[in-house]
Amino acid sequence: xESRPPMPWCACDRAGTTTTMTxxxxxxxxxxxxxxxxxxxxxEHGPSKWRHVAASTGLMRCSKSCRLRWTNYLRPGIRxxxxxxxxxxxxxxxxSLLGNRWAAIAxxxxxxxxxxxxxxxxxxxxxxxxxxxxxxxxxxAAAKRHVDDGGITTSRSPRLLAKDDSYGYDYDARPAAxxxxxxDNVSKPLKVKLGCMKSAxxxxxxAQDGSSSIRRPFFSLDQTSGSTAxxxxxxxxxxxxxxxxxxxxxxxxxxxxxxxxxxSIMENWLFLPKQQHQQQMTASSPTPTAAAHCPCCFS
DNA sequence: AACACAAGCAACCGCTGCTGG
DNA sequence: TCCAGCAGCGGTTGCTTGTGT
Numbered sequence: 001x002e003s004r005p006p007m008p009w010c011a012c013d014r015a016g017t018t019t020t021m022t023x024x025x026x027x028x029x030x031x032x033x034x035x036x037x038x039x040x041x042x043x044e045h046g047p048s049k050w051r052h053v054a055a056s057t058g059l060m061r062c063s064k065s066c067r068l069r070w071t072n073y074l075r076p077g078i079r080x081x082x083x084x085x086x087x088x089x090x091x092x093x094x095x096s097l098l099g100n101r102w103a104a105i106a107x108x109x110x111x112x113x114x115x116x117x118x119x120x121x122x123x124x125x126x127x128x129x130x131x132x133x134x135x136x137x138x139x140x141a142a143a144k145r146h147v148d149d150g151g152i153t154t155s156r157s158p159r160l161l162a163k164d165d166s167y168g169y170d171y172d173a174r175p176a177a178x179x180x181x182x183x184d185n186v187s188k189p190l191k192v193k194l195g196c197m198k199s200a201x202x203x204x205x206x207a208q209d210g211s212s213s214i215r216r217p218f219f220s221l222d223q224t225s226g227s228t229a230x231x232x233x234x235x236x237x238x239x240x241x242x243x244x245x246x247x248x249x250x251x252x253x254x255x256x257x258x259x260x261x262x263x264s265i266m267e268n269w270l271f272l273p274k275q276q277h278q279q280q281m282t283a284s285s286p287t288p289t290a291a292a293h294c295p296c297c298f299s
Numbered sequence: 300a301a302c303a304c305a306a307g308c309a310a311c312c313g314c315t316g317c318t319g320g
Numbered sequence: 321t322c323c324a325g326c327a328g329c330g331g332t333t334g335c336t337t338g339t340g341t
């Protein structure tokens with residue numbers, strides 16, 4: 001193995017490449033104060049030019065760290081915590097199609113970050129997948145024995161299996177504890193770590209279910225919370241996307257509404273049994289246009 | 300109550316590809 | 321056309337928290 005000098009994580013780690021970064025780059029968990037600085041800067045200038053963000057804010061963080069913190073944690077509209085049954089199914093199906101292309105998968109779940117999905121896959125779904133595959137193998141072996149014995153067997157497509165509850169419990173019966181899409185992401189750690197939120201009771205413990213006990217953050221980037229946030233609509237803060245999934249400015253986190261919800265075609269494909277789906281596609285789309293956008297018909 | 304182990308997740312790392320000079 | 325800089329992406333790490341003994 002050829003030994004190379006370790007590559008700097010990002011450009012601002014390189015000695016001498018910036019004039020302002022004369023001190024060590026800070027690593028590790030972000031402090032609430034840093035979050036505030038970053039959010040304030042992005043509020044003013046927008047989430048771009050990450051190198052300038054790092055340099056201008058005085059944060060001793062490299063540009064990548066700033067970008068990651070924003071995209072994975074501070075960005076408004078992201079949902080954290082419990083994944084719903086539907087989200088799980090989407091992830092499982094898209095992963096079977098796309099593999100570990102987390103950003104592509106995340107583009108169909110715009111409230112989730114690729115990092116979140118990746119973590120969720122690695123910690124939850126991968127294990128489930130192994131269990132399911134083992135069950136399928138066992139079932140297939142049993143069916144084969146049945147056929148060998150002269151019996152009748154039926155096959156089920158993976159899609160049918162997924163439409164059922166193949167994981168052994170009823171997803172939809174589980175409570176969907178939606179994490180509020182607010183700047184609680186910032187205010188919660190602020191409250192917990194600094195205890196500086198006037199609106200939060202000093203004696204109340206942090207929310208355990210992912211929801212926040214903070215009644216009114218003193219600022220918010222959330223459009224839907226109806227808070228008295230002094231910030232403009234996020235459309236003013238966040239530059240409108242170019243084309244989803246295209247290139248580095250593909251706006252993977254800032255998709256327009258068509259990406260914010262699954263398209264009907266995609267929903268169709270994900271959640272309907274295959275035969276039913278194909279019948280529907282054939283009936284409803286005499287032209288190949290719709291089918292051309294359907295992953296299974298397309299392939 | 301204390302310790303060990305496991306799980307979850309935020310952040311780091313480095314490669315890749317796009318853009319503009 | 322080439323090259324440097326920048327941002328995106330996926331893999332990995334290590335810290336924190338939860339759970340069992």
